[in-house]
Amino acid sequence: MALFPLQANFRGDFVVLLIPVDDGDDMTAVAEKVAQHSIGLRVVDTGAPKRVYYNGKELPPRMTVKESGIPPMDWIEVAYVG
């Protein structure tokens, strides 16, 4: 378990953020960590589930950061499903 910095933004927001996650976090946790800096602050909270996208592909919710192979400070996008 180690601190792991990522670049991320929630789809529809206007700015890329520095998001510290843990390399043991799964993508559901990562999505929440990104969303808390946008949802209800600038992006409307619809209550819909969220997914993580990396290089244009949706990552499985149970995949951990370590398993994903994402390097530190790479960019991910989080978006509502649908």
Add this chain to the structure above:
Amino acid sequence: MPKLQRRDYYDTARDMNWAFSYVNEDEVFPEELSKSFGIKGDEWWGWDEPYKLTYREYVHNQAGKDDGIYSIRSTIARSNLYDNLDVGWKSAIKAHYGAIPVPEYFASIGEARMARFGRAAAWRNMATFGTLDECRHGQAQIYFPYCLLGKDPQFDWAHKAMHTNEWGVIAARSLFDDMFTANDAVSTAIQLTFTFETGFTNLQFLGMASDALHVGDIEFGALISSIQTDEARHSQQGEPTLRIMIQNGKKAEAQKLVDQMFWRSWKLFALLTGISMDYYTPLESRTMSFKEFMQDWICRQFMDQFKDLGMDLPWYWEKHFLPELDWVHHAYHLGVWFWRPTVWWNPDAGVSAAERDWLEQKYPGWNARFGKLWDVIADNVRAGRIGKTYPATLPIVCNCCHIPICSPSVGQAPRITSHNGRKLSFCCEVCEWVWKSQPERYDTHLSVVDRFLAGQIQPPNLEGALQYMGITPEVAGNDAEGYAWNRMASLAAE
């Protein structure tokens, strides 16, 4: 003895060029400080400019200008003019005072370098005046806000800002160091005087002086107008330098210098002037939108002059620059407002119902892209959830322009690349191109995010970041209107 007319002696007295015999040219004009671009010594001797001023005339003129502005300051100090200014306008001038006065001294260093290492006597003569001009601008623009310190401690940042690591200051200092503090004489003439002053500040100061008079800020209007008269003169160093480069087959080199610095200047211009014009200037005083200003003044007038000299539009003009006119400063404004404790002025949200109508009219699609984000912010303010209108992390900052990476639309990734094993992030293709066109110039410079990740900012949170940036509680920015814009929006909705 009859006194000679100026025209009879001026060129002879000014053009003291000669061929060296005791030293070689490289010793007099080291490439690092002067840079010839391979153009031989006497090719520069035809350098000429239209003002043809003597030192005696210069001193006389400048003394008169200083008498004028300091008299106005003295008179206005006895009035309540400042107290009655719009709060948004106060924010605009605070932002200006933090970003500009000390860099005027940086510019005097660049001018002094041209005054010594410029490759023609006429040019060195003009640059000597430019050196003195920039000192005058620094002095006046520090003294005026100093006089307002008793009314508002945020004016302290007119002097303090450039001595801090505040994020916007890092962006400004990076640009100004690149363009004039650490540049060679020939590149300074092309980049500072031709690209930045002719292209941006000379025109910007005309616009700002006009806006100042519209809002009733006679003091700032007089100050900026006075400075602009100097800018109009010393910015003339760029064109003859450019002509000599073109005549000697160095158009491509000149074009690259312009393309690099036009872009870097644009990014900071959008940050400072873009948000001041479209959000901080009171609605009733706006004579044109920032986009219209850019189209009328920068795109048409400057680029016409540019093309008349045989230069091409920058390669990124259609694909990157023109599209950014529609959105980039709106994103910067939203970021500055949301991260408002990190700036030394009080950002004016500028999104009352009437202002939003104006924004949508001037920038069709503004509501769909930015208005809906402001809707969420407004809901939080109305519900008293002010904590949700503050940030809890840093934005990622571009390694070239040092401004947070924003996107014009959904799903647009930052440009992440590496150089000698160092990971770099850029906001766009042009910033990446500028950086990679001379990595040796930039690769030791850390962005504020790089510094955070390197552990230089402690504790690693917003409090630590504010401390690192030198922001103290009495100057930390807050909403300029105390959220009154939102109450008015609520009333309108009801």
